[in-house]
Amino acid sequence: MTILVTGARGDIGGRLVSLLTEGLTEGGHRVRGSARDATTLRLPEGAETAELDLIDPHGAEHALRDVETMFLYPTRGDLGPFLRIAHGTGVRHVVLLSSPAAYDAGEYDRPIGLVHREAERAVEESGLPYTVLYPSWLASNARRDWAGQIRSLGRVGIAHPDAWVNPIHIDDVAEVAARLLTDDRHRGRMQVLTGPRSMRLRDVVTVLGDVLGRSVTVDELTVEQALEQREPWMPEPFLRGLLEVTAMAVGVPALVTNAVERITGHPAREFAEWAQSHRADFQ
Numbered sequence: 001m002t003i004l005v006t007g008a009r010g011d012i013g014g015r016l017v018s019l020l021t022e023g024l025t026e027g028g029h030r031v032r033g034s035a036r037d038a039t040t041l042r043l044p045e046g047a048e049t050a051e052l053d054l055i056d057p058h059g060a061e062h063a064l065r066d067v068e069t070m071f072l073y074p075t076r077g078d079l080g081p082f083l084r085i086a087h088g089t090g091v092r093h094v095v096l097l098s099s100p101a102a103y104d105a106g107e108y109d110r111p112i113g114l115v116h117r118e119a120e121r122a123v124e125e126s127g128l129p130y131t132v133l134y135p136s137w138l139a140s141n142a143r144r145d146w147a148g149q150i151r152s153l154g155r156v157g158i159a160h161p162d163a164w165v166n167p168i169h170i171d172d173v174a175e176v177a178a179r180l181l182t183d184d185r186h187r188g189r190m191q192v193l194t195g196p197r198s199m200r201l202r203d204v205v206t207v208l209g210d211v212l213g214r215s216v217t218v219d220e221l222t223v224e225q226a227l228e229q230r231e232p233w234m235p236e237p238f239l240r241g242l243l244e245v246t247a248m249a250v251g252v253p254a255l256v257t258n259a260v261e262r263i264t265g266h267p268a269r270e271f272a273e274w275a276q277s278h279r280a281d282f283q
């Protein structure tokens with residue numbers, strides 16, 4: 001069988017291709033990773049590459065050839081046409097990456113929640129069997145949001161630093177996806193994936209500092225300051241929604257589930273482990 005990993009250049013997608021080709025799961029499958037521009041996509045030996053735009057799926061049959069299971073990113077736009085092609089070519093199971101924003105009371109009707117609900121609706125309407133993954137706060141958010149400031153200033157500005165999150169290691173999300181793509185035992189439901197513990201954002205920074213061997217100061221920002229410092233790739237309505245949800249998480253420990261352990265057979269990895277292997281990004 002062939003497994004298609006869309007977004008194979010992405011953080012989760014890239015790790016997933018590696019795990020599948022490293023033989024983490026039972027062998028006997030081929031792995032294909034796709035990107036919108038496959039000419040610059042570098043995958044581990046043994047994986048095939050394919051060009052695929054999920055929102056403009058001309059020629060998607062090529063990427064879907066012999067595919068039985070696939071990992072799908074919740075791309076903004078209409079996934080319906082691509083999923084209709086996937087249904088026609090014989091895909092038997094879809095593992096969709098989603099976000100708790102799709103059901104969280106503070107986010108489900110906000111831009112981030114709507115994007116993820118739209119992706120879920122498209123998969124549901126396609127008639128393809130599917131499993132939805134709801135990972136908690138991705139450990140890689142620390143790099144996305146703080147690495148530049150820590151590198152250049154040694155400190156980090158955060159609105160609502162006393163909000164609680166549950167950082168999940170990217171490898172755990174990828175490993176769960178790999179299991180679901182190759183083994184039908186945990187399929188067909190929503191899987192709420194979290195790291196092993198709830199932490200305040202300022203505690204996450206403390207762990208980062210410990211790993212880096214220096215203290216990293218947290219400067220508490222007002223919402224207006226956080227909006228002023230918005231990165232260009234982050235649309236303002238998205239950031240506003242995120243900040244409101246973060247405010248709601250102040251003083252409220254984040255959910256901890258045992259889904260990673262149930263599916264992979266080992267406890268969820270600590271944030272410190274992610275920080276250790278990404279130290280260079282902060283130095």
Ligand SMILES: NC(=O)c1ccc[n+]([C@@H]2O[C@H](COP(=O)([O-])OP(=O)(O)OC[C@H]3O[C@@H](n4cnc5c(N)ncnc54)[C@H](OP(=O)(O)O)[C@@H]3O)[C@@H](O)[C@H]2O)c1
Binds near residue numbers: 010052053
């Ligand atoms: N941040 C959080 O705390 C959090 C929590 C829960 C869930 N999530 C979900 O996780 C996602 C982030 O995962 P990540 O870090 O692995 O993402 P990432 O590294 O940013 O990768 C995103 C991938 O999406 C692909 N993509 C975008 N538009 C596409 C299109 N039209 N057609 C095909 N592929 C397309 C990109 O492929 P190309 O190579 O073609 O550009 C890229 O590989 C978020 O967007 C959210 O949905 C995040």
